[in-house]
Amino acid sequence: MTDRELQLKAVHLRKKTLEAIYEAGAGHTGGGLSCLDILNVLYNRVLNVSPETFSSPTRDRYVQSKGHSVEALYAVLADRGFFPEADLKTICHYQSHYVGHPTRHIPGIEMNTGALGHGLPICIGMALAAKMDGAKFRVFTLLGDGELAEGSNWEAALAAAHYKLDNLTAIIDHNTLQITGHTRDVMSNEPLDEKWRAFGWAVKVVNGHDYAALTEALSKPAELGKPTCVIANTTKGRGVSFMENVAKWHHGVPSEAELKQALAELDAAEAKLKEG
Amino acid sequence: MSAPAPSMFTPAAKAMAEKLGLKMGRANLDEFAATLEELAKANPNIVAVTSDSRGSGKLAPFGKALPKQIVEVGIAEQNLVGITAGLAACGKKSFGVSPGCFLTARSLEQIKNDVCYSDVPAVLIGISSGVSYGALGTTHHSLHDLAVLRAINNITILVPADNFETREAILFAAKATKPVFVRFGKAAMFGLHKPDTKFEVGKAVQLRDGNNVAFIATGETVVHALLAAGQLVERGLNCRVLSMHTIKPLDTEAILKAGRECRAVITVEEHMVNGGLGEACAAALMQAGVSKPFRIVGFPDEETVPGAQADIFRHYGISMEGLSETALQLLK
Numbered sequence: 001m002t003d004r005e006l007q008l009k010a011v012h013l014r015k016k017t018l019e020a021i022y023e024a025g026a027g028h029t030g031g032g033l034s035c036l037d038i039l040n041v042l043y044n045r046v047l048n049v050s051p052e053t054f055s056s057p058t059r060d061r062y063v064q065s066k067g068h069s070v071e072a073l074y075a076v077l078a079d080r081g082f083f084p085e086a087d088l089k090t091i092c093h094y095q096s097h098y099v100g101h102p103t104r105h106i107p108g109i110e111m112n113t114g115a116l117g118h119g120l121p122i123c124i125g126m127a128l129a130a131k132m133d134g135a136k137f138r139v140f141t142l143l144g145d146g147e148l149a150e151g152s153n154w155e156a157a158l159a160a161a162h163y164k165l166d167n168l169t170a171i172i173d174h175n176t177l178q179i180t181g182h183t184r185d186v187m188s189n190e191p192l193d194e195k196w197r198a199f200g201w202a203v204k205v206v207n208g209h210d211y212a213a214l215t216e217a218l219s220k221p222a223e224l225g226k227p228t229c230v231i232a233n234t235t236k237g238r239g240v241s242f243m244e245n246v247a248k249w250h251h252g253v254p255s256e257a258e259l260k261q262a263l264a265e266l267d268a269a270e271a272k273l274k275e276g
Numbered sequence: 277m278s279a280p281a282p283s284m285f286t287p288a289a290k291a292m293a294e295k296l297g298l299k300m301g302r303a304n305l306d307e308f309a310a311t312l313e314e315l316a317k318a319n320p321n322i323v324a325v326t327s328d329s330r331g332s333g334k335l336a337p338f339g340k341a342l343p344k345q346i347v348e349v350g351i352a353e354q355n356l357v358g359i360t361a362g363l364a365a366c367g368k369k370s371f372g373v374s375p376g377c378f379l380t381a382r383s384l385e386q387i388k389n390d391v392c393y394s395d396v397p398a399v400l401i402g403i404s405s406g407v408s409y410g411a412l413g414t415t416h417h418s419l420h421d422l423a424v425l426r427a428i429n430n431i432t433i434l435v436p437a438d439n440f441e442t443r444e445a446i447l448f449a450a451k452a453t454k455p456v457f458v459r460f461g462k463a464a465m466f467g468l469h470k471p472d473t474k475f476e477v478g479k480a481v482q483l484r485d486g487n488n489v490a491f492i493a494t495g496e497t498v499v500h501a502l503l504a505a506g507q508l509v510e511r512g513l514n515c516r517v518l519s520m521h522t523i524k525p526l527d528t529e530a531i532l533k534a535g536r537e538c539r540a541v542i543t544v545e546e547h548m549v550n551g552g553l554g555e556a557c558a559a560a561l562m563q564a565g566v567s568k569p570f571r572i573v574g575f576p577d578e579e580t581v582p583g584a585q586a587d588i589f590r591h592y593g594i595s596m597e598g599l600s601e602t603a604l605q606l607l608k
Contacts, residue, residue: 057367104394111365112394115385121355122390125362125370128347132323132368152386155352159359162350 001044003211004273009079010040011270014239015263016075016088022259024071024092026100030236030249032072034175034208035142038232039076041214042140051081054108060137061126063111065119066144066173067101068251074098074106082108117150119143120170124160127168127227138221142171146178149187154199160227161200169218169228170201173208175236179250196229208232240265284463284586285503289596292506293466298499301467304442304460305403309334311446312371316345322450323347323363325372327356333373333403353378357386357400364396369450376402376418376459377409384424391455392430399449402459406496406546407575410585419575421459422523423551431455432477433523437498438465441521444475459495461546463585466499468519478522480530486514489603490534493544494520494553497573497594501544504599515603523553528560535566540606542571544594549574569606573599 001009013036021027042062043049049059064073071091078085083106090096097105101114111122119141127139143153160168172192180186189195193203202222206213214232222228236250237243240262243252254262285293301307316322316338324330325347330339339346347363349356353374360372372379379402380387391398402421409416425433432454436442442460449456468483475481483498484505491501498519505515516538518530535541541561543554554572561570573593581591589595593602 061366111361111396112389115389117354118358118386118390121358121386122362122365124355125359125364125368126366127362128359129363129366129368132344152354152358155349155355156358159349159352159355 006040006044006211008270008273009044010037011266011273013040013072013075013079015266016078016085017072018254018259018262020071020075020088020091022254023089025253026092027071027253028068028251029253030177030243030246031066031069031144031173031175033238033240033243034234034236035066035069035173036072036238037209037211038142038171038173038214039072041211041218043076043080045215046218047140048137051107054082058135058137061110061123061139063119063123063141064102064113065116065141066147067113070100070102073102077106077108080108116144116147117152120153120156120160123168124156124163124165127165128163130167131165138167138169140169140171142173144178145172145174145176145189145192146183146186148172148189157196157199157201164225165227166221166223166225169221169230171218171230171232173234174231175234177236177245177247177250179247181247192231200226201229202226203229203231205231205233208234209238239269282584282586284589286595286597289503292503292596296502296506298466298468301439301465303462303464304436304439305334305462307439307442308401308446308460309338311443313338313341315446315450316342319369320345321367322369322371325349325356325360325363325370327351327353327374329374329403332375333401335373353383354386357383358390360398360400361386361390361394361396364398365394369397371399371401373401373403375409375416376405376421377416380418380421380424387425388428392428395430395454397453398455399452400457402457404462405459406461407580407585407588408461408463410583410588413582414580417580418459419548419580422545422547422553425457426524426551426556431457431524434458434477434521435495435523436460436521437495437519438468440467440469440473441475441519445521448477461496461585463496465496468499468502478525478527480518480520480527482516482518482530484515484517486516487538488513488515489607490516490518490538490541491544491599492518492520492531492534492541492553492557494523495546497544497546500589500595500599503596504603507596507600508603511604513603520553523556526556526560531557531560532564532566535561535568538568540569540603542573542599542602542606544573544599546594547574548577550577571602571606573602
């Protein structure tokens with residue numbers, strides 16, 4: 001799939017994400033839109049996993065540590081054929097397994113997440129298992145930048161470097177906003193790249209909406225003998241003008257009018273991409 | 277030579293143990309470590325995960341014999357449970373081993389989400405549980421673990437009373453396809469079982485029959501209940517003793533049978549009285565409409581008295597003499 005084809009798919013996935021959140025009456029809009037291009041590249045270019053190979057012990061593992069951005073993940077998994085797209089209309093409904101954070105009841109989900117600071121330790125266990133078995137699969141996790149205030153991430157950061165887990169990649173969705181406001185105001189965590197390097201990781205900083213850059217950063221480990229940290233600079237609410245860089249859209253749910261406007265903007269973006 | 281630790285047993289209790297034919301074994305901790313090493317030598321898929329706890333967990337020989345099957349995470353219990361869960365999710369039979377006090381408090385969210393909610397076949401081993409680290413104070417006590425884990429869905433909770441039950445618990449855990457928690461202490465334990473005893477998770481073992489008082493005890497308190505039952509014979513009372521090695525799923529049938537057939541019920545546990553075995557038994561009896569004189573022997577909701585494990589047990593009446601006295605008062 002070319003970059004342009006993936007970009008067109010991203011527009012479709014953004015629409016599906018917004019429609020799902022609207023239908024559910026709940027969800028995490030801003031962070032879903034900020035990490036959507038990362039998920040799109042992972043599932044369509046990088047991860048060695050598909051609905052057919054999901055039970056294979058040698059599949060690549062992806063654990064979404066920022067579990068709250070589940071609607072975007074559901075949209076990507078449905079598009080990849082893990083489950084019917086119609087299921088997206090049941091998110092957060094009574095007796096639907098599509099709850100507001102990932103669970104293993106859903107095809108394609110590896111672990112139940114949602115409480116922050118859990119994905120990286122779990123992925124270290126997975127990456128160690130691969131090393132013990134001489135298996136070639138890779139392990140990926142996606143963290144929010146606000147999530148980095150959870151201390152368990154830093155316990156795990158030490159361990160991943162200690163065990164030289166070059167089969168592990170942690171991606172940080174660096175949109176600089178969290179529920180209360182700017183991450184720098186809530187709990188400053190910069191300079192992120194220096195922190196991860198100091199912990200013994202190989203670090204790449206990329207534009208988290210640039211398909212070529214994401215593909216290059218995620219396709220192979222950055223350095224032999226070191227875990228990879230990809231700091232993906234993103235825009236919260238990416239793709240919808242009135243949602244971009246506005247903290248209230250962290251878990252804002254669009255009204256019918258707002259959904260219409262958002263979809264119209266995405267239609268325009270789609271038309272522009274097709275022209276280009 | 278340092279001063280010897282206070283004895284858990286008075287001379288009279290020791291005499292009763294001899295009369296009952298009980299033989300002193302090793303610490304359940306040693307039994308666990310030996311069993312796990314034996315299993316891991318036969319099954320390279322077994323992995324132990326430690327948080328600077330291989331010495332406390334008696335796993336140094338395991339680490340020397342099987343260096344590729346042990347993962348050290350440093351003093352980082354949250355990471356220990358997450359890594360244990362990740363290993364289990366990728367097909368390893370992982371045993372996360374850490375002092376019960378830290379494992380079930382600091383990493384409770386990881387136990388709840390990464391292990392139980394994600395439903396991976398990880399095993400969590402709470403070493404030196406209860407008041408095994410007695411004199412080190414409340415930071416090192418785990419008197420909450422049964423209560424908090426009882427309130428989490430999808431975990432089997434095992435509290436072995438002696439070396440036999442410990443070995444059986446570890447054999448079960450090694451084969452389990454669901455989360456398991458096992459907790460025990462580090463003091464040498466009397467063997468309580470006959471050689472032909474069958475161990476079944478979720479089924480209490482009746483160590484002694486009787487219809488006056490039923491002692492329903494768990495873990496390292498069971499021996500004291502058994503000694504008390506021996507002593508109470510001298511007062512003309514035949515007492516039942518159940519080793520309730522499985523706290524979840526609870527053997528409600530045995531509890532109700534004891535409640536219906538005995539004049540009084542006493543539960544005994546190395547745990548706070550809030551939310552442990554005693555309250556679980558009370559709920560089972562009440563909901564079945566079985567009402568008998570009933571007493572929960574455990575640690576009250578107060579800052580635990582300072583002292584060694586033996587001192588603390590004696591202080592709160594977990595001893596042959598204390599439990600005999602409780603039984604006599606309850607039957608008055």
